[in-house]
């Protein structure tokens with residue numbers, strides 16, 4: 001299920017008239033909604049589904065991209081928007097011996113129901129005699145562990161860092177209430193949530209869930225005085241105490257409970273909310289294998305090895321997440337070739353060079369949708385819709401104004417990254433003391449990691465940069481050429 005409320009996470013609910021069934025919709029329903037959106041906007045007629053972009057080369061003569069696909073197409077668009085996903089590339093941990101394991105293994109994004117039995121909606125009935133290991137305890141594992149606990153003989157959960165798991169409180173959405181919503185309600189609700197979870201404290205909390213309860217105060221920003229810094233730390237600690245108390249209230253074995261307590265600060269990792277995860281540890285078939293913050297260091301043919309003990313398992317599941325701020329090229333699966341034959345991977349060898357995260361010098365008319373040097377929203381749908389407005393504005397306004405090419409200057413790119421670093425000072429200090437996660441590039445310290453940051457803090461501060469840029473007809477920080485008459 002989505003971890004952000006369906007009413008603000010599923011896009012185009014007003015356009016399609018669809019009322020989600022639950023406050024947090026299951027994956028099957030989200031997929032059905034994607035198909036509904038596809039039908040509504042006639043994408044089935046116009047999109048090239050099941051077609052992979054394999055290469056994109058800038059054609060300086062034609063002022064167009066030359067795009068090749070897995071189906072043998074050669075396309076020549078004026079603008080190329082690379083929206084290949086911001087969290088779609090499965091990430092496996094670099095554990096010694098990972099390929100030596102002799103049982104069945106898969107990443108959660110490649111679930112093998114043929115092995116586990118069941119389906120996205122039916123219990124996994126082939127696990128009754130299976131010992132299952134799961135590596136990872138983040139947002140995915142929180143949902144997976146209770147399902148495994150239901151049918152597997154034994155479940156071994158290998159933990160590097162415990163998640164903070166608050167109350168989910170999933171409930172059906174009242175259809176009569178939904179029918180009373182006024183036009184524009186979805187945008188209002190989306191903005192209200194973003195404001196509530198970035199410390200703006202709006203008068204009314206429309207979504208009113210765990211996220212808005214916990215994130216009502218931004219405790220990672222730069223404090224103006226030592227007193228304010230102490231106050232922010234106190235608030236942060238108090239919130240994390242509520243998560244730790246919840247573990248004690250639910251988990252019966254005190255030793256297991258102690259290991260499940262998140263000891264870090266609240267903006268370090270994506271918070272989790274679930275009403276069956278902690279409860280699963282009270283089941284006799286669920287075993288927590290804590291690794292004291294270091295993670296599993298070795299996998300043998302029979303299973304993971306922790307502190308010299310081999311945990312023999314039949315199935316090993318990697319709930320190890322997705323790449324978020326790593327190199328764009330590896331995530332896209334192709335390496336755009338810009339002016340003078342330069343590859344994007346070369347230009348970005350020391351990290352990203354962009355204006356607002358969306359355009360890069362030497363790569364005219366390439367518009368990029370990702371997190372690197374761009375915004376970041378707790379509700380990804382909100383971030384993506386703001387970004388889409390910007391990307392489509394750039395392309396449409398250039399086409400309307402007879403502009404053949406647009407690209408940022410190197411100076412504008414450097415000014416942008418300096419702005420990100422300045423805005424991120426407080427956040428950087430906060431993230432540096434965090435446990436490794438995608439929020440702090442797994443703790444990596446390098447120029448690439450420093451450049452590949454997202455705009456810190458409130459999404460709307462990032463959006464304000466985009467809006468100011470759109471309002472200025474001179475397209476500041478860019479060089480444009482006109483279509484030849």
Ligand SMILES: Cc1cc2nc3c(=O)[nH]c(=O)nc-3n(C[C@H](O)[C@H](O)[C@H](O)COP(=O)(O)OP(=O)(O)OC[C@H]3O[C@@H](n4cnc5c(N)ncnc54)[C@H](O)[C@@H]3O)c2cc1C
Pocket residue numbers: 001002003004009051052053054083084085086087088140322331332333334369378379380381384
């Ligand atoms: C398991 C999971 C749960 C999530 N739950 C939430 C949630 O509850 N709340 C939230 O706010 N966010 C959530 N997210 C974040 C989620 O990724 C985004 O909300 C959203 O799906 C991103 O949309 P997107 O269009 O950018 O990327 P995607 O939905 O990943 O779409 C990218 C598309 O590009 C295609 N593509 C990539 N490379 C190429 C290529 N070379 N050629 C052609 N096509 C290509 C991919 O196949 C894919 O279809 C979740 C992510 C995951 C992985």
